[in-house]
Amino acid sequence: MALRATLRSKCGVSSLLSRLSSCSSHGRVCVSPVLVAQRRNNSTSPKLKVDFNQSTGVAVMHMQNPPVNSLSLGFLTEFCIAVEKLEMDKSCRGLILTSSQPKVFSAGLDIMDMYGKSPEHCAEFWRAVQEMWLKLYSSNMVTIAAINGSSPAGGCLMSLTCDYRIMADNPRYSIGLNETQLGIVAPFWFKDTMINTVGHRTTEMALELGLLYSSSDALKIGLVDQLVPEDQVLTTATKTVTKWLAIPDHARQITKSMMRKPTIDKLTSNREADIQFFVNFITKDSIQKSLGMYLEMLKKRKS
């Protein structure tokens, strides 16, 4: 894995922060890309709503972790449990992933699980991020991302793991792996998933420049498969899953596994090292400092 910070000096950090505070001026919904710090939702209200249609065999998973579906340890844990439950249910053949939060699919990893936390907590968190990717990417179900909002970083990753991506045709929404813009680096398995989807060249540019694509540019490069009006995203996903489910399950699943096994093996054979790498990186003083300043800036923005 390769999460690293480049921030070594104050001026690096402040230019970073000014870039972050200006991002809402681009006319696009800017949901604090990459790292989100949301008031910790300590309530026991579920962060996911799963509607399972027994007759079609399709489950729709609505992410409802306000305000921006940040991928916190709590959310990821709930998510993995829900996916596993559906995976083990033989009558569940398809999964549509979507958001209940306006304008956002998911804004990415929750900064609060990385700031001021013990190494043990950071390790637990990163394990949960890996688990989310593994469960989704290797799922036997047909998985469709119904991307009804912006989807930077971790949100983009979630959608990339699915078999098919449908996005709302709204120029204010964006999607991409923008980690480098904040001085950090997407882990190698984010990179692998993206290469499998858009190819090496596009991934190299997208990751180095930390690009967030508008929905139409995302379609052009194949980051998403289809654009539809926002109010048709879910119905289109439902039609699409029906088409996929017409293929004999066994054949489709073996084919999917054959396609994805090499990529999955690369992480499963390196999981602990990947976690150690993340913990060593995220607990560095310089990184913690930059996360802290980022949080300060968010607080100021809110007030």
Next chain:
Amino acid sequence: MALRATLKNKSILSGLLSRLSSCSSHGRVCVSPVLVAQRRNNSTSPKLKVDFNQSTGVAVMHMQNPPVNSLSLGFLTEFCIAMEKLEMDKSCRGLILTSSQPKVFSAGLDIMDMYGKKLEQYEEFWRAVQEMWLKLYSSNMVTIAAINGSSPAGGCLMSLSCDYRIMADNPRYSIGFNETQFGIVVPVWCKEAMTTIVGHRNTELTLELGLLYNPSDALKIGLVDQLVPEDQVLATATKTMTKWLAIPDHARRITKSMMRKPTIDKIMSIREADMQQYISFISKDSTQKMLGTYLEMLKKKRG
């Protein structure tokens, strides 16, 4: 490899059969996709016609195994012998592969070599299939597929092995890998070869959904390189060949080998495992039953 049947009960089987019998209603030339059962051509008439032009150093191989150039053990054996002969002839620098059968390039593997045979015969057949691909894919000659008809499954594999693909611009023709629609899965080396040509994403979509593309969609994704009117396919192949042969042989061959060696090595290392998987799949009662029922249906269609 992962050829497996999913047919576990009658209702799935009849769904499969109705899909097969209705396939000619799509307005496209449907040549019993994937599996072809042709009246066994036991005559000693050659299944290939090779025209070798000594002065240009180009051989044109016309597949003439009526009705649909199915890849039978006999055909594949003749093919491999012909390939080897041309390969060893130092004056032969280029090979154009085309079909003498109307509307079809090749309809894929011959079901008669997969049904009601002894284990040794299944092994012999699959070895011939593997050998065909290896000889084509690793050929030192410039190889051009002049695709003058539909080319599902095995036919698609043959054309993918060539350096360049020219297809007739006829919307009634199709090309792709439709195995999953019949509950079977392409071998892993098919997946590897296709990925090198159209990329991971398109391969994943094509193989999981069992897609057959019309010529213009095939061109769009890069499955074929050029579309021309049907009566110009062979002439275009000849012109293209001249262009490729203008490159100094030695440099071109080393480059081709450099490009293809990783894939070839990967396949060679799993060749025996792939063989065992095929034999255990094809000899299963459920697979044999499915093939038998399919043959019955074809007989009824003819009678």
